[in-house]
Amino acid sequence: MSHTLGIRQAQKQKTRQALLDAALGLLEDQSLSSLGLREVTRAVGVAPTAFYRHFRSIADLGVALVEEALGSLHAMIRTTVTTAESSDVRIARAVDLIARHVNAYPAHVRFIARERHGGVQPVREAIRDQLGRFAEEVRTELARDPAAEGWSEDDLLMLSHLYVDQMLVTGSLFLEAREAQESGRASAEDLDRVVRLATRQMRLISIGRRHWLDP
Amino acid sequence: MSHTLGIRQAQKQKTRQALLDAALGLLEDQSLSSLGLREVTRAVGVAPTAFYRHFRSIADLGVALVEEALGSLHAMIRTTVTTAESSDVRIARAVDLIARHVNAYPAHVRFIARERHGGVQPVREAIRDQLGRFAEEVRTELARDPAAEGWSEDDLLMLSHLYVDQMLVTGSLFLEAREAQESGRASAEDLDRVVRLATRQMRLISIGRRHWLDP
DNA sequence: AATTACGGAGAACAGTTGTTAACTGGATGA
DNA sequence: TCATCCAGTTAACAACTGTTCTCCGTAATT
Structure with a gap:
């Protein structure tokens, strides 16, 4: 389908x-x-004017960075929420996956965390759109789970937003711990503290989820 | 104690x-x-050099802004978590209080949301410290609640961080809705949607809290 | 083989930036 | 009343910014 790119392109x-x-x-x-x-x-190492051959402006480049940073996450998200085992195993796996992602793409994580509420409107909007798509993907995955019986579409979306936000908060904490570690201000203990904090927070959320339809 | 400031100061x-x-x-x-x-x-409307009479740098001014933006929140936080009525009433009051605060100090809220992960290290650290203090205040308030019996200090801090983060997420959503409203892209319905989303998310968290020590 | 397309270079533009130094004039304290 | 202090001013600095226009060399097309 896609033949070799011209040496120019x-x-x-x-x-x-x-x-x-x-x-x-x-x-x-x-x-x-x-x-x-x-x-x-x-x-x-290129002339300033060459920039315009690729992007209209810095904001435009920022939007491209959003695609690059968040595009690769979709698959991961799905596999995170999907696994069928016990709740604790699923949570541990999710936290671990976040940690791995932060270690693999720290700059991407920082970029998203920083520019989600940053000063460049088009970039903020691009991030909001992508995270919205995440939330909808998570919702449809949650809907497969038998535990979602009796849940309204609205409540499922509410929960998935909670998960997505929690994922970002956790990712940001991992990043912080990583940077503190690099600059020698902290050690592997701090990283473990983040793991335990995130794990328990997700556990609390999943407990709330289990009893959502209770009384 | 504090007599009238000199007309100079x-x-x-x-x-x-x-x-x-x-x-x-x-x-x-x-x-x-x-x-x-x-x-x-x-x-x-002042000479550029006058700046140095007040702040060492822009970062320094940013740190001062953090104090101004978050200093006034401490009292509010406490009263939010404290009220003794039913859980639903407490949640409704908390959400309403956040909405009022965003309407009263939108620029402060935006500043904190933006610079929490922003590009200026000292400001990030100042915000992190202040939010850490919030979390500890919330924890001691939570500890008063009879529902906290049997909870470890660590778990209470975990929960209070969850509350603080949730407060920021909600505040940021309110701000977004407000701005969308101003620019005519949305209406009061969107604001109500935020209210309902935040309410249900806090409700889910409080359910998780209620069953934390269950099995 | 001749022509076009196009990514990149170069130079120049009017503005902007942070920071320095020396100065001014009115409040402060003796 | 007089000397001191000090918030704010003026002027100048080298360095930087985004953007325009013109040009070049080579890959792509005919």
Whole structure:
């Protein structure tokens, strides 16, 4: 279906990706709204004007970063919620999966956490849309579970939003622990503390879920 | 104890406050890390160099804004969790209190939500510290409740963090709804949808809390 | 083989930024 | 009343920003 890219388009995509990577790196200690176009091109080693061949503006690049950062999550999300074993096992697996994802893509996680409420409107909207899709995916997965019997669509969406938010909070905590570890301010104990905190919070939520239709 | 401020110190505090207010206003559509010193002084109508009489840097001003934005919340938090009535009434009151706070101080709420994971480290740390104090206050309030019998200190802190995070998520949703309303993209129905979503999420959490020690 | 398309370079533009130094004028305290 | 203090001003600095226009070399197309 897709034959080999022309050597021209290949080069273009290569520098485009280099721009995205450089931007993500520079965003380690600043927000998107202060990221300069020249700053990015300088980091890549390309003329400032070349930027316009790929993105209309920094905000545009930001939106592209949202796709890159959140696009790969969809599959993972589904497998996280799906597994059929006991609740505790499922929670442990979810927390572990989040931790692994943060370790695999720390810059992506930081970017999403930072720009979700950041100063660039189009990027905020892109993140909100993607997270909304996540929540709907989670809802349809939750609906498969026999425990969802008697639940209204609305309540399922309420729960899935809770899960998605909780996932982000946990991811952000992992990231913090990771950074503290890198700069020597903390150790593996802190990471374990995050694991136990997140695990118990998810357990409390799943208990609430179990008794939602009780009285 | 505090006699009338000298007309000199009074003027100083006045322009200092003007700087804080102007900064908060300018942060409506950008992040702190892109806020310029000159931008702020220009908005106040004062020379750029006057800035240094009050703050060492923009980051320093940001930390001051954290105190201003979160300092007033402590009392409110306590009264929110404390009320002795039924769970549903308590939840309704909490959600209403958050909504009122967002309407009263929208810029403060946006600032905290934005800079909690923002690009300026000292500000992030200040927010983290303040929120940590909140969580501890909430924990000691929760400990008074007879429902907390048998709970470990650790579990109570876990729950209070859940409450604090949930409060922020809800506040941010209210803010979003408010802004959508202002720009005509949405109406009061959206605001009501947020109320119902937040209410049910808090209800699910409180159900989980009730059955935490069950089996 | 000749022509077009196009990613990138180069130079220049008007503005902007943070920070420095030396200065001013009115409140403060002796 | 007089000397001191100090919030705010003025002027200047080198460095930086986004954006435009023109040009170049090479891959793609004919």
